[in-house]
Amino acid sequence: MLMKFGQVEDAEDFFRQVKTFDSTIYGTIMNGYKINNQPFECLSIFEEVKKKNVEINIPIALALIGACAHLQNNLRLKSSLIDICFFLVNVYARNGMGYEAIDLYKQIPDNIRNTKSHVCVLSACSHSTLIDQTRTIINEINNKTEDVFITMINCLSRVGTFTEVQDLIHIYEKFHSPSVMYVNGEIMKFIAHDRSHPRSKEIYDELSRLSKKLKEHGHEYDSRCEKLAIAFNFIQQPRPSFIQITKNLRVCGDCHRATKMIAKIRQCEIVVRDANRIHHFSSHGQCSCQDHF
DSSP states (O other), rough: OOOOGGGHHHHHHHHHHHHOOOHHHHHHHHHHHHHHTTTHHHHHHHHHHTTOOOOHHHHHHHHHHHHTTTOSSSSHHHHHHHEEEHHHHHHHTTOOHHHHHHHHHHSSSSTOOHHHHHHHHHHHHHHHHHHHHHHHHHHOOOOHHHHHHHHHHHHHHHOOHHHHHHHHHHHHHHHHOOOEETTTTEEEOOOTTTOSSTTTTHHHHHHHHHHHHHHHHHOOOOOOOOHHHHHHHHHHHHSSEEEEEEEESSOOHHHHHHHHHHHHHTOOOEEEEEEEEEEEETTTTTTTTTTTO
């Protein structure tokens, strides 16, 4: 309201008093600078948004686009337009517009593409089940970071190409450390097909029982680290009402779908905190992320 009446300094004073910042607050102040023709101030706030890893929403993106309209031949203009491109690729991905995401991704110069852009376009392919396009993009990515690997595994597991998924997991584990997990307060390290735990036989027996149930519900089951951790919980408490797992990597699509089913079959709440967000799997077989991961 203050910005709409040109009271920029008063709005800034109010902004500085805010203790908890989110996308809504940042979008509001950025839009205020935009409508008052202060593009550099708007871009400064956007830099803060990126540093604090605040999710870029539509109001922030629109304010950024408006600010860019006031810039000419400026390095910050180029950087901001790149950020807008990444945001749009992500928007396309979340709305099942895979082809549009790929077209935009291909327009981004190779030297500008980074992990964020790779993850966004692969997610778009995943949600639109564009398997051939996924393979092509994967082959073109030279620097495959942990996030890129997880997204690649997610893409391929979503369409049921489990042989390729398994090959990717083996390649990943050659170059990356096992996933570190906190399972109900206990620090654990599991990797796919891991049998190093002292109670390994019990874990795999439980995994076999889970596998049978999941296959009855039409889900192919692989012994990835999250599933081993869940099985470990069930041998500790046969009928737990709550399971909590924290891992240092992002959850893949295959494990996400399996965890939803397990929560429903076993009628328990499962909370998985990964590198990206907190997933609350309810006993109804739903996740709080609404399958946007």
